[in-house]
Amino acid sequence: xxxxxxxxxxxxxxxxxxxxxxxxxxxxxxxxxxxxxxxxxxxxxxxxxxxxxxxxxxxxxxxxxxxxxxxxxxxxxxxxxxxxxxxxxxxxxxxxxxxxxxxxxxxxxxxxxxxxxxxxxxxxxxxxxxxxxxxxxxxxxxxxxxxxxxxxxxxxxxxxxxxxxxxxxxxxxxxxxxxxxxxxxxxxxxxxxxxxxxxxxxxxxxxxxxxxxxxxxxxxxxxxxxxxxxxxxxxxxxxxxxxxxxxxxxxxxxxxxxxxxxxxxxxxxxxxxxxxxxxxxxxxxxxxxxxxxx
Amino acid sequence: xxxxxxxxxxxxxxxxxxxxxxxxxxxxxxxxxxxxxxxxxxxxxxxxxxxxxxxxxxxxxxxxxxxxxxxxxxxxxxxxxxxxxxxxxxxxxxxxxxxxxxxxxxxxxxxxxxxxxxxxxxxxxxxxxxxxxxxxxxxxxxxxxxxxxxxxxxxxxxxxxxxxxxxxxxxxxxxxxxxxxxxxxxxxxxxxxxxxxxxxxxxxxxxxxxxxxxxxxxxxxxxxxxxxxxxxxxxxxxxxxxxxxxxxxxxxxxxxxxxxxxxxxxxxxxxxxxxxxxxxxxxxxxxxxxxxxxxxxxxxxxxxxxxxxxxxxxxxxxxxxxxxxxxxxxxxxxxxxxxxxxxxxxxxxxxxxxxxxxxxxxxxxx
Amino acid sequence: xxxxxxxxxxxxxxxxxxxxxxxxxxxxxxxxxxxxxxxxxxxxxxxxxxxxxxxxxxxxxxxxxxxxxxxxxxxxxxxxxxxxxxxxxxxxxxxxxxxxxxxxxxxxxxxxxxxxxxxxxxxxxxxxxxxxxxxxxxxxxxxxxxxxxxxxxxxxxxxxxxxxxxxxxxxxxxxxxxxxxxxxxxxxxxxxxxxxxxxxxxxxxxxxxxxxxxxxxxxxxxxxxxxxxxxxxxxxxxxxxxxxxxxxxxxxxxxxxxxxxxxxxxxxxxxxxxxxxxxxxxxxxxxxxxxxxxxxxxxxxxxx
Numbered sequence: 008x009x010x011x012x013x014x015x016x017x018x019x020x021x022x023x024x025x026x027x028x029x030x031x032x033x034x035x036x037x038x039x040x041x042x043x044x045x046x047x048x049x050x051x052x053x054x055x056x057x058x059x060x061x062x063x064x065x066x067x068x069x070x071x072x073x074x075x076x077x078x079x080x081x082x083x084x085x086x087x088x089x090x091x092x093x094x095x096x097x098x099x100x101x102x103x104x105x106x107x108x109x110x111x112x113x114x115x116x117x118x119x120x121x122x123x124x125x126x127x128x129x130x131x132x133x134x135x136x137x138x139x140x141x142x143x144x145x146x147x148x149x150x151x152x153x154x155x156x157x158x159x160x161x162x163x164x165x166x167x168x169x170x171x172x173x174x175x176x177x178x179x180x181x182x183x184x185x186x187x188x189x190x191x192x193x194x195x196x197x198x199x200x201x202x203x204x205x206x207x208x209x210x211x212x213x214x215x216x217x218x219x220x221x222x223x224x225x226x227x228x229x230x231x232x233x234x235x236x237x238x239x240x241x242x243x244x245x246x247x248x249x250x251x252x253x254x255x256x257x258x259x260x261x262x263x264x265x266x267x268x269x270x271x272x273x274x275x276x277x278x279x280x281x282x283x284x285x286x287x288x289x290x291x292x293x294x295x296x297x298x299x300x301x
Numbered sequence: 302x303x304x305x306x307x308x309x310x311x312x313x314x315x316x317x318x319x320x321x322x323x324x325x326x327x328x329x330x331x332x333x334x335x336x337x338x339x340x341x342x343x344x345x346x347x348x349x350x351x352x353x354x355x356x357x358x359x360x361x362x363x364x365x366x367x368x369x370x371x372x373x374x375x376x377x378x379x380x381x382x383x384x385x386x387x388x389x390x391x392x393x394x395x396x397x398x399x400x401x402x403x404x405x406x407x408x409x410x411x412x413x414x415x416x417x418x419x420x421x422x423x424x425x426x427x428x429x430x431x432x433x434x435x436x437x438x439x440x441x442x443x444x445x446x447x448x449x450x451x452x453x454x455x456x457x458x459x460x461x462x463x464x465x466x467x468x469x470x471x472x473x474x475x476x477x478x479x480x481x482x483x484x485x486x487x488x489x490x491x492x493x494x495x496x497x498x499x500x501x502x503x504x505x506x507x508x509x510x511x512x513x514x515x516x517x518x519x520x521x522x523x524x525x526x527x528x529x530x531x532x533x534x535x536x537x538x539x540x541x542x543x544x545x546x547x548x549x550x551x552x553x554x555x556x557x558x559x560x561x562x563x564x565x566x567x568x569x570x571x572x573x574x575x576x577x578x579x580x581x582x583x584x585x586x587x588x589x590x591x592x593x594x595x596x597x598x599x600x601x602x603x604x605x606x607x608x609x610x611x612x613x614x615x616x617x618x619x620x621x622x623x624x625x626x627x628x629x630x631x632x633x634x635x636x637x638x639x640x641x642x643x644x645x646x647x648x649x650x651x652x653x654x655x656x657x658x659x660x661x662x663x664x665x666x667x
Numbered sequence: 668x669x670x671x672x673x674x675x676x677x678x679x680x681x682x683x684x685x686x687x688x689x690x691x692x693x694x695x696x697x698x699x700x701x702x703x704x705x706x707x708x709x710x711x712x713x714x715x716x717x718x719x720x721x722x723x724x725x726x727x728x729x730x731x732x733x734x735x736x737x738x739x740x741x742x743x744x745x746x747x748x749x750x751x752x753x754x755x756x757x758x759x760x761x762x763x764x765x766x767x768x769x770x771x772x773x774x775x776x777x778x779x780x781x782x783x784x785x786x787x788x789x790x791x792x793x794x795x796x797x798x799x800x801x802x803x804x805x806x807x808x809x810x811x812x813x814x815x816x817x818x819x820x821x822x823x824x825x826x827x828x829x830x831x832x833x834x835x836x837x838x839x840x841x842x843x844x845x846x847x848x849x850x851x852x853x854x855x856x857x858x859x860x861x862x863x864x865x866x867x868x869x870x871x872x873x874x875x876x877x878x879x880x881x882x883x884x885x886x887x888x889x890x891x892x893x894x895x896x897x898x899x900x901x902x903x904x905x906x907x908x909x910x911x912x913x914x915x916x917x918x919x920x921x922x923x924x925x926x927x928x929x930x931x932x933x934x935x936x937x938x939x940x941x942x943x944x945x946x947x948x949x950x951x952x953x954x955x956x957x958x959x960x961x962x963x964x965x966x967x968x969x970x971x
Contacts (some may be wrong), residue, residue: 012861013767014874020766023878024774027759027849034844035781037803038792045792099686102679113683115959117690122955122962124903124921127948130928131697134937141937142696144711173693176686178966185967193386196353201400201447202374205672211399215390234787238905242924256787256906263791264910272791280784287783372670 039280045273057270064274074275076250077258084168084236084254089228092172093221096179101209103180104187114184121177125170126238132170133243156244160251163244167252170239171232179224186220187213226290230283255279303364303377303454303487304329305350310359312345312511319345321511322359327489327504332481334490336498337508338534343491344459346508350489351457352376363455374403379448380457384464385440387432387447394419394428397446418446421480438469445477449484456481458490462497474500495535499523507531527654529647532577538609538620540577544649547572573649581622582643585610585629586636593636598629612637697948700941701725708938720938728943732923733915738950740838741902741919747839748901749894756848756893757886761878763849764856765864778846786841787906794910797837801827833914842901848893851968855889856882892965895958899951920947 014020046064048057068074099117103110120128135141136156143154156163190213198208237256240246246253246261253261255275263272305327312320320342327333335343348354350361352373360367368376379400387396394415395402401411419425422442432440441461448456458477462470478501481488492498498505499519507514507522507530515527526532532540545554547570554576586593596612596619607624612635621637629635646655700708702721707714729735763775786793796802805827808814818824831837859882867877883890908919927943929935955962 010764010857010861010864012864012868013765014877016874017766017768019874020762020768023758023762023766026755027778028774030755030840030844031778031781031846033800033803034793034796034841035784035789036777038789038796039784041792041795042789095686098682102683105676105679107676107679109680109683113687115956116687118959118963119694119952119955120690122899122951123948124905124951126905126921126924127903127944128693130924130940130944131693131948133928134700134941135693135696137935137937140709140711140935141713148711173689177690181963181966185963191384191386193382193384194388196351196373197380197382197386197447198388198399199353199373199670200351200378200380201451202403203399204374205670205675207403211403212388230785234785237787238921241905241909242928260790260906264794269791276789276791280789283785284783370671 042273042276042280045270046277049270060270064270065278068271068274068278073250073253074258077253077255080164080251080253081233081255083164084171084252085229085232088168088171088175088232089225091168092175092228093179093224095172096176096183097221099176100180100183100187101213103184104213105205117180118177120174121181123174124238125174125235126242128174129167129170129239129242132166132173136166136169156248158248160248163248163252167236167239167243170243171236174235175228175231179228182220182224183217186217190216223290226286230286233279233283305455305487305489306360306362306365307346307350308360308362310346310349310356310361312342312349312354312357318357319511320349320357323508323511323513324359325506325513325516327487329487330485332478332488332490332501332503333506334492334498334502334504335506335508336492336495336502336535337514339493341508342511343493343508347457347459347489347491350376350455351378351380377454378457379451379453379455380459381444381448381461383460385432385444385461387440387443389432392429392431393424393435393443393446396432396443397424397450400447400451414450418450421449422446437465438473441465441469441473445480449480453486456484456486456488458488460492461490462492463494470497477501495537499535507534509534525654526577526645529575529577529652532645532647536579538580538622540579540645541583541619543576543578543614543617545574545576547574552576574655575647575649577645577647578639578643580609580620582639583621584638585621585623585625585627586638588634588636590636590638593638595634596637598631598633598635600631601629610635694948694952697941697945700937701728701945703938705936705938708941709935721942724938724942725946728927728939728946731939732920732926732943734920734923734943734946736916737918737920737923738946740917741921741950743835744838744842744904744908744919745898745902747835748842749898751839751843752848752897753890753894755843757852757883757890759849760852760856761874761882764853765874765877778849781844781846782850786845790906790910793841797831797841797911799827800829800831800837832911833917835917837911838908838917838919839901842904842907847969848897851889851893851965852886854968855886859885888961888964889968891958892961892968894965895954895961896965896969899954899962902951902954923947 045057047059047061049060049064050057099113103113103117136143136154138144138147138155138157147154154162156166194212194216195208198212203211233254233256236254237260240252240254240257244252246257256279259272259275259279262268262275266272305325307323307325307327310320310323311318323342323346335346337343345354349356350363352368352371352375356369360369362368363376363378388399391399394412397418398411398415401414406414415428416425419428422445424439424442424446427435427439427443432443435443444461461477462473465473474497477490490498490501502519504516505519505522506516507527509530515522515531517525517527522531522535526535526540529542533542543554545552547553552574588595594614596614598610598612599618600611602609602611607622610621610623610629612619612621614637619637647653648655699715699717700713701724703713703718703724704720707718759778763771763778799805805814808817808827814824831840863881864877867881872880903921904919905921908917909922912918912922924944924947927940929937929940
């Protein structure tokens with residue numbers, strides 16, 4: 008879409024964009040380019056600049072079992088937490104949209120979790136799910152040794168999934184509810200006149216009409232699970248036990264800043280960028296559809 | 302084919318009552334138009350018949366069966382919505398056939414019936430399109446098709462033409478009328494457009510403020526408006542109203558200085574009444590014509606076939622529709638003449654029609 | 668609708684209520700745990716009746732994590748990011764919507780691409796840039812021979828250096844360098860009728876006047892929504908402040924959470940940890956509750 012009416016003094020126009028351009032050049036494009044450069048070079052241990060190593064950094068990462076472990080942990084985390092957060096939010100939004108008594112309250116409260124910083128809710132859940140105090144301790148009293156995220160990788164993974172999903176149910180809820188409410192009331196009424204009951208209307212009318220939102224949220228949730236998980240992992244598990252929750256962003260951080268392996272971290276960043284770009288492109292293909300229904 | 306009986310129906314939301322005890326009878330096969338300004342409760346009444354709104358009080362019966370507790374799908378009504386409410390993700394044929402699919406009609410029969418309806422509405426070439434790819438008039442037809450395919454006992458129309466442009470509206474109006482003649486199903490049509498109402502209705506229901514003001518054929522409503530509201534709402538330009546007082550020898554209009562004597566009252570002397578005269582019942586004559594009222598011309602609207610002359614009658618606005626070849630100039634003085642038989646009288650207090658004034662013998666022109 | 672679906676309604680109420688409980692429970696548990704003493708908070712199961720040590724714990728957590736200055740830092744960062752976003756995005760959107768200049772499409776895409784890559788995935792090099800913000804320019808001058816030229820001509824050796832580690836600009840600027848808000852404004856500007864621009868021009872307003880007198884006042888709602896979202900987003904940042912505030916004086920509240928985790932082997936001081944968590948999660952929660960309308964609107968609009 009373009010404006011028909013514009014201003015002719017375009018030198019002024021460019022000036023308006025300068026602050027933004029300076030910012031994104033300095034803090035976005037330069038670092039992104041730098042990441043590419045680092046990923047293709049290796050820093051000399053005694054200074055003296057970087058030497059060109061081609062794709063060696065990528066080769067060494069991709070042949071590292073730890074890295075593959077990090078990828079699979081990230082995918083498991085992304086898959087389960089996205090599925091959980093979206094499914095629960097969809098059910099809650101669909102039911103809230105029925106506008107029975109009390110739905111206003113739910114509409115207000117269900118989005119609170121999304122306002123909370125990931126590390127803060129991570130600390131809360133670290134306590135709630137602690138094996139020796141908190142609430143899982145009760146389960147441990149009945150079945151000793153049932154739950155210990157400090158020792159059991161699966162338990163640790165479950166903990167960060169619960170914390171992340173709790174936050175993103177709120178986020179997804181906002182979008183699903185908005186999508187349901189964007190469906191004109193008369194469509195639902197027309198379907199009722201056509202003889203369709205509540206459940207059937209959901210599947211025949213409402214669900215097809217919100218599929219664009221589902222695709223959109225799918226991509227956002229997966230992307231966020233790569234980024235917003237950092238605080239949760241750092242507070243709850245520090246990537247452990249035995250790297251079971253060493254998700255991609257956390258590994259970049261620990262390799263780069265703790266292990267001081269800039270080149271390796273840069274190569275990992277590039278791979279993660281690629282992954283996110285692919286997801287984003289996938290999303291834009293569906294934006295077409297989203298516009299289409301309006 | 303079904304009759305509809307509405308008895309003392311009321312509708313209230315939390316604090317507001319929007320429909321006050323409405324009772325109506327629609328005969329089988331009748332085309333009823335409910336006319337009224339926005340917010341008069343006409344759409345609410347229609348939606349209560351459809352089952353989209355709860356009925357707060359009273360009963361609605363379709364074909365003798367009280368439907369208050371029945372769900373929309375059990376009432377045998379089909380509805381055409383103002384914004385068409387077509388399912389955007391379904392093709393035209395899926396839209397039309399959806400109700401059949403829900404009720405489990407086999408695919409083969411469904412296709413056949415969709416084809417039949419599409420043929421009637423000339424939609425055959427559009428069956429695979431999505432609503433997005435249709436023009437306003439085509440969408441309107443699909444919405445009609447969706448209602449027709451169920452062969453409902455009752456058709457409900459909720460201002461279905463208001464989103465169309467003027468030309469298309471006229472065309473769809475006559476198509477709806479033709480369809481009704483063919484299908485002969487009871488139809489209830491809600492609108493705020495009086496031309497639409499007059500042209501479509503077998504019977505007209507005029508509503509205002511949640512109450513029924515008048516029920517009758519369009520001609521009756523026009524010629525014998527039951528209240529001051531109906532008189533001024535139906536007809537364009539609106540009926541002129543002159544406030545008056547009952548006197549010893551009849552009725553005085555326009556104050557004492559310009560006494561206009563009308564005989565035969567029957568009300569106590571001093572009662573306030575309103576006298577109405579349609580702009581098309583007034584004749585424009587030269588100023589100074591004996592017996593004519595004098596007024597100053599404010600504005601002349603040319604309509605082609607005739608013209609509307611707005612005049613100032615002792616400070617009150619007054620309009621005249623004339624087809625004669627007089628061309629009054631704004632600012633000039635003209636004379637107005639009308640027959641006493643064309644006057645309508647309404648109580649100033651209640652607004653209802655007063656028939657005692659209706660002269661049985663034509664009086665000489667004033 | 669007149670439909671009567673008692674079973675489904677009952678089911679709806681049950682599910683929504685369960686969802687409500689799960690949503691609210693962590694807040695409640697944190698608040699209750701923050702009111703217990705060391706022994707009670709470690710009881711299994713922990714009592715759900717509030718204890719009496721709430722204010723003591725809050726004070727201890729406040730002192731342990733030095734929350735006063737940290738909350739102030741968070742507030743400065745969040746306000747800075749929100750204000751910066753609201754202003755810079757408006758300027759940029761105005762430029763790409765209301766002007767036709769060569770390379771406009773290119774600039775549009777330059778900005779658009781920044782949507783794809785969040786800060787988290789490019790932290791390492793961004794960190795390096797913030798260590799010396801002028802490094803990109805120095806490098807460009809070195810590579811183009813410009814610094815060599817300057818040194819030849821004036822005898823001055825060019826060594827641009829501006830470190831932003833442990834500073835507010837270092838915290839704030841990289842968080843502003845994305846396109847989120849720009850597209851929010853762009854969508855909105857595109858809906859502003861052309862007639863308005865034409866009328867302003869007939870009235871003799873130039874681009875700057877039109878921007879300040881007409882466009883900005885019309886964008887008030889969008890500014891409120893964007894400001895709310897960005898404030899929360901910035902307040903909740905963790906990785907970035909953690910990296911660049913090696914010095915405690917610029918650390919933010921959220922990065923202090925780590926100080927509150929009970930040490931392995933030490934006393935499990937969960938009551939203090941939860942009191943601190945409560946303090947840190949409260950400001951964004953208050954913003955969400957008070958600004959709910961803008962929050963929801965901003966969320967939906969920024970993602971479009």
